[in-house]
Amino acid sequence: MTQPSVAIVGAAETTKMGKVPELSQTGLHADAALNAMADCVLTVADIDGVATAGHDVAEIIQYLGITPTWYDGTSVGGCSFITLVRHSAAAIAMGLCKTVLITHGESGRSNNRNHRPIFPSMQQQEFEAIYGPLFPPSRFTLPVLRKMKDDGLTEEQLAMVAVVQREWASHHPRATARDPLTVDEVLNSKMIAWPFRKLMCCLVSDGGGALILTSAERAKDFPTKPVYLRGMGGESVEGPMISQMESFSSSKAFRVSGKMAFDSAGITHADVDHLMVYDAFAHLPVYGLEDLGFVAPGEGGAFIAEGHTRLGGKLPLNTNGGGLSYMHSGMYGMFALQEGVRQMRGISPAQVEDAKLSVVHGVGGMFSAAATVVLTNQDSW
């Protein structure tokens, strides 16, 4: 029998999401942090570890009035919050701190901020950016035509990713885009970067979220239902130059991180009741399903198009609607975690019945980094 060592005891998103022009990015972090503390009835005096990404962790600490004994500002893109969950778990397990607050806030839409969330890469600027792929829709999508030719992935299958996720979003009152969508609507939406159209690209939102982690032993004293980490998760990096990906049909960072998380948790794919795969664009869930090993290479598009990730399907995927329909602040990984926590608490508006185990996997940058955690509501296994 294995007992968990660390649990998520507090989880909340910002009070408002989508368009929040009345808050600065720092303010979004704070709003999410205060909501997460309220969720588990803690105050700033109870927090001794702070982690964030895409924003100076020192500013968040000072703004909230915390005196930490541990902090982490690892920032490798939108999966950083998933990375920070495992870093926090390691810190708690090593006794570096007892109660960690992980915050995300991003003024992605209103741009009430003074910096971009990811460090610019010198080589990416010198050897890629000069050719004009300055925005994620024309950079993150670069490998996809190769995958379509090599693996038979189709435009219709990519469109189905957006359609299925919109179905999930329709259950979530807080989702930005909730109206039903058809494949034709996706394929007739505005061209952004062939073969990608607008409805295959994520939303651009303001918002944030926060998590509070502590030891599994202490978690039992909290009023919230503990969501335990099963194993220590996984993380990896391939690098910020998308042209240098080893394979255009598969992410090395996804494969390394995913395998690490599954091995550490001691689970098989059949154990997974619920899956979140960070979807900045419609191809990411396809890569995620394949690179995490849920389907064979080249079968991810068909798996989604056949309906297996829908409500009632065998592998509910991105049940909040994802970055395509729920919200996408820029570093969306925090929202994938929030839905994983809701599912394990049993309170998602699109609740997967009797779900006991959730895998949350994220991408950082544009296939630059990856992180994966396994969440469960079971206190032993």
Place this chain on the structure above:
Amino acid sequence: MSDRQVPTIYPETQFYWDGAKEGKLLLQRCKKTGEVYYPPRPFCPGTGSRDIEIFEASGKGRLYSYVINQMPAPGYEPPFVVAVVMLEEGVKMLTNIVGCPPDPAALELDMPLELTFEMRGDVAVPQFKPAGDAT
């Protein structure tokens, strides 16, 4: 075209841009293993060895993947092609495809490409065009 971004050149990459000005695409390879790598750095990322050499690439490659970009970029008139070329030497390189319409019908994956250069001020930027194209 003069508004297009010019690279910030660092000491380790100066040779590459000097070569481009002379109409050459310069790559590097490990003298231990023969591994060719890109982008430039003064050691082989495969072995960590600093024992490397610079050589001139053939300038031939094939279209590996691309997008037809509708998003703005300084000096570019959308739509334009952002592509990855697989060079004959076995390394991938991000570039533009010029000398052909930005249309999927004209851009077949694996079509042969050849090197060309675009002047941005006094910086020569390597690009690719369909092989055998007179332009």
